[in-house]
Amino acid sequence: MTALLAAVLLLIGCSDDVGALEPPRELRPVANPFGPEDPLWAPQPHREKPAAIVADPARGRVYVALTGTEEEPGRQIAVVDASSLSTLARVDVGPGPIAMAVHPGGRHLVVLNRFARHASVVDLDRLRVTAEIEVPFYCEAIAFDASGERALVGHRHGDRVVRWRVRAEGSRFEVDSEDAPELGPRAGLSVPANPRRIVALPGGGWLVTSETEMALTRLEADASRVAATYRPNAPVLDVAVVGAFAYVLHTGHGSGHPPADGFDGDGDGAPGDGTANVTFQDVQNEITVLSLPGLEPVHEYTSDSICCRDYRDVDPDRPDVGAELAPRDAWPAERVAFMPPRPTWIVAGAMPERAVPFRRADGSDALAVVFGGSSEVQTFDVDADGALAPRETAASGLHATGLGAVDAVEVDGRLLVVDRLSETLTAIELDGPPAAERVSAVVGDVGGGDFPATDVELGEAFNTVTAPFSVDGDQTCIHCHRDGTPIAKPVSMPLLDDPDNGVRLVMSYRGAYDTRPWFVEAAMDEQNFFPVINELARKENFCCEQRDPRVWSRYPTQEQCLADRALDGCRHVLECLDDPPPECADRGYGGETLTRDEHFRRAARRVLGRDTSFGDGLWSERLGPDGQIVRRPINLGFDGITRALGLFLLSRPRRLPNPNAVAPSALALRGEAIYHSSEAGCATCHPLPVTATARPTVATEAPGPTSFPYLVSPLRHPLTGADVDITNAAFLGTFPDARQDAGGLRVGVPAIRGSWDRERFFHHGAARTLHEALATPGHPALRSGEVGRNEREGQPNTHGGTSQLDAEDLDALVAFVETL
């Protein structure tokens, strides 16, 4: 390695310039370690995974990006007749087409290719690529201004936006980039991480969204500086402009903490997070209306089921019922004051992905919202003050889409929705009531069977369309685990000993196969990671699970009834499924079914079309009468769905090829030596290539699992100084691989590969950057406003020896970690 380093240094003249080695045109997919050697593996059908759509009204067409997956990127866009939904042609572009924009002149379509350093320019008359524009890797957002003379392109490689000056005449399409593309990740203006959507404002200026860093940014017309920022404390999923207002889709301001005490989850300087519900009941589906240009909130709308579906929901009509719950779930009456006004509970779908402005037949303004987590579209009327009124509600029914609805465009009064998982387009009449039958057409590949066709695809479906399995229909896995990359948000978790004050950073689950056990507690894997899913549908919500204290405290115990069946009420206790107690019907909350198993299986039939697995990856084993091992598919109840999700996570690592690794800078090469040095010690706990002390697999070797006492200061209670990172005793009893003692939780070693694409680090998210994670307090490499977190209780160098590094060496170490 030393010789190689020396050779490279000689070759590039010890330059620190990024791209001293010319990066390739395209990134190659990361090899998937999950293969036929693993007993859970089964062949999977090829899918196109359509993910984006734009309209070409002049030609009566729409264009659909066939993005593919991280392991198998697509390389085409589909040309589709907007009326018949038939695919007319396909055009070859670059790897992983993910965003598109039609030039206002109407002749050209620009396609951003996620895994390439070029954008493809498609001549829409000839339907072929006639030009390529050099751009950084991972461009995922683009918009033209109304004149077509300017465009803004966002890239997640460097979390920046690049400005284009465009000349389009006839067949010619030329771009002068105002930001030198040869700078790669440093090209353009810095914006919040992973810019995903860009909207050109009619009066000049731009809006840029960030899911990861949870921000909406307004840029000046020349995109030279940030003019305003709105931070909802939730991933900003999309923004749409109607008149003088911007409509922002997000997942709720809360962090799962109490509203007025505990952890300052909303960062306003006061205890609490300002929202009434806690833990996963704090996850919502929301639309905030901002005034332009200042991005000031003027209206806020939330889930129609913010109350009262889950047994723990804060109920403004019954402020005293919170005290009837078990101590851990109880809430004080004062919390009702933090509930939003009931007229704002109008967002009926789950996981709002796209907002599409349109005009109704009468010319009035309206907004269509696509919900990927519940496979629905809801439309809202927009009044002159920007307020929304829903045209459809849960009671009337929303418009149905296919699975994985992720993007949409309005064409002639119809909304054409991209169903990423179903591989279809769904057409919705925007001014009509929800149709009895969904109108759709295949745009991707269903040659291997309609989705889902395998046990892996069952899990993939659940990962996105989780909401029907939740009690309140609100939550999905992808609310927090967006596209595999987590949002940079520390939240409360039920496993905490002090959930009011403790936090856990949302976990990244890219590369889950070879980084087990998962989570910082190092106690869970694909077979037993059900605590999170459990919170979406707790047994207390299903009456005959006999866990609702409000009901079952009125009846004898199971033990008492088994001893004396004649006791009053014992028939309800022992025969609940046949004779539930009357309180079950009168509760006013909870699931419709008497058991959670039936709830899950009913949801599975509705969403997946089946309530048992296919048996190609999920099966049960038992001993037959002759000692045979007999396998059968498993039921898709809670356990089965959990295992399906786990199988999906194993099968699809979804690792993003690292653009920093293909042409590492001299700085990064220098950092590699530091990484492997005994002084820094990084490689000891984060051995390459997995970068975690994980459990070995049939395909990978690894030295773990290993867990350590805290290497950085734990989060402490602001008043008592108690360690609030610790888990509760019940969690330790249920997950025996978790370790905790008087010194605190023993923390597993997370994988640091993929850090280039993430924000915030450590189990509590205290380190906002890699510099903060690696630098000791006061380190000269720290930039303005940064705090060195490589310390524990004042003892530096507990997370690797870095205090001896000068600023440049620490920068080098960071640069190397960003190549992993």
Place this chain on the structure above:
Amino acid sequence: MTWTTSTAITILLVGLSGCGPGDGSPDGSVDASCSLDVTLGTGDALGFTPLSDGDAAEVILGFQGFRMLQLAVRITETRASRADVSAYLAIDATGVEVDQRDDQLRLWPAADGSVVVERYLLFFNDAPASQIIGQDGRLDVIARAGGCTGGSSVTLELRDDDTCIAFDVDAAFPDGAILDAGALDGAMACESP
């Protein structure tokens, strides 16, 4: 009941790969050239107690309301350090079926040369307590380690004799240091502390 032979075992692996739900009809065979002696029980590597047909097994209420059995699995004839364990429990009277798969469970050496999977938890995530407690269940366990396979089956009486919920996590554990904790369970509440 433990099924093993002293000679190589041929195990017919009956699978349904790629098929829809079925009745377990044969689809092929796998010749396992070595066998494991597998025994279900309680305890750990320092003190393992085998379970016999008809023995009682305590259902524990754990974190977030999860109910589970805490068992141990003893394996002989192996030098492996980890094992994959599949479990299937059926309660005929109520139709409850539980199946679970755990991979790479650590094997702890016992003094007699055997190895033990300690704190093997079997979760009842899909069945209400009324369909579990007081019922008899047949539990099959299949273990794979070091390229060998073995299994064991036992019928257990599922009980919840310890219905006390630990309101205070600092309170003494009610029985045998097994934590029976979690949210208040109206059907299984103990006396107020």
